[in-house]
Amino acid sequence: MPAFVTFGRILFAVLFIYTGATKLVAIQATADFIAGKIVVPDVIVPYAKQIEAATAMTTPQLLAIAIGGLEIIAGLMIALNFGARFFAMLMVIYVAVSTVLFYDFWNQAAPENAKMVVDALKNLAIIGALFMVMGYGRATRSAETAYGDV
Numbered sequence: 384m385p386a387f388v389t390f391g392r393i394l395f396a397v398l399f400i401y402t403g404a405t406k407l408v409a410i411q412a413t414a415d416f417i418a419g420k421i422v423v424p425d426v427i428v429p430y431a432k433q434i435e436a437a438t439a440m441t442t443p444q445l446l447a448i449a450i451g452g453l454e455i456i457a458g459l460m461i462a463l464n465f466g467a468r469f470f471a472m473l474m475v476i477y478v479a480v481s482t483v484l485f486y487d488f489w490n491q492a493a494p495e496n497a498k499m500v501v502d503a504l505k506n507l508a509i510i511g512a513l514f515m516v517m518g519y520g521r522a523t524r525s526a527e528t529a530y531g532d533v
Contacts, residue, residue: 395461395512396458396459403455406450407447407448410444410448410451421484467517468516468517471517475513478506478513488500
């Protein structure tokens with residue numbers, strides 16, 4: 384059983400490693416997509432301007448790099464089972480927030496929103512798998528100790 388769990392964890396992590404790498408390879412396309420969906424709050428604008436001036440990059444570009452890096456690092460850590468619970472929780476937060484921000488199917492009419500609904504449900508399934516990674520933890524345990532007298 385642990386070999387199947389390890390193999391499944393590695394295959395699951397490939398999703399994050401691949402998507403993170405594609406975000407970093409096409410930083411400008413990712414930044415343009417982020418810029419079309421996210422508006423920096425007025426409270427954060429002065430700090431964002433300072434960071435933009437220091438790095439010579441726009442906020443969407445910085446977010447694209449941060450998100451791509453997070454996905455790659457979290458994917459590797461989940462695959463290697465090193466800090467998997469922590470990185471799975473980070474990814475739960477990231478996937479939940481990105482689902483709400485980028486898949487606004489509730490603002491579209493019924494036939495046109497079908498793809499968005501399916502994509503949001505896929506993200507919901509990914510969140511479920513991340514919760515399983517968090518629940519399984521680092522050490523394996525027998526079914527009897529995990530479930531008791533169920």
